[in-house]
Amino acid sequence: MFRSFFCSLFILSFCFTSAVVAADKKIIGLIVPVQHAALVDIEEGFKEELKALPQVAPYEIKVMNAQGDNQLQLALIQDLVQKGCDIFVP
Numbered sequence: 001m002f003r004s005f006f007c008s009l010f011i012l013s014f015c016f017t018s019a020v021v022a023a024d025k026k027i028i029g030l031i032v033p034v035q036h037a038a039l040v041d042i043e044e045g046f047k048e049e050l051k052a053l054p055q056v057a058p059y060e061i062k063v064m065n066a067q068g069d070n071q072l073q074l075a076l077i078q079d080l081v082q083k084g085c086d087i088f089v090p
Contacts, residue, residue, distance in 0.1 A: 025057075026059045026060070026086045026087070027059070027060050027062060027083065027085045028060070028085070028088075028089060029062050029064065029085040029087070029088045030043060030061055030063045030064070030088075030089045031066065031073065031077060031080075031089065032064065033073060034065075034066070034067065034068040035065060035068075046089065062085070064077075
């Protein structure tokens, strides 16, 4: 429930602070540092919470897995920045 509350709060803040009139998709970058069952559960919960909320702006979620490599994680974040990612979820 605690995770659900903060996920909802995070999503609502994203939805209301983004330009509602913009027709382009907002990109949400979800950075997963390592492959782990708990992190997969968090990823799925995040996506479910997004679906449960009213969609204010169209969005696309890009999930990036760094596979435990700090350098790869940095490169993935830089790639998302270059592609115009609107918000990051670490």
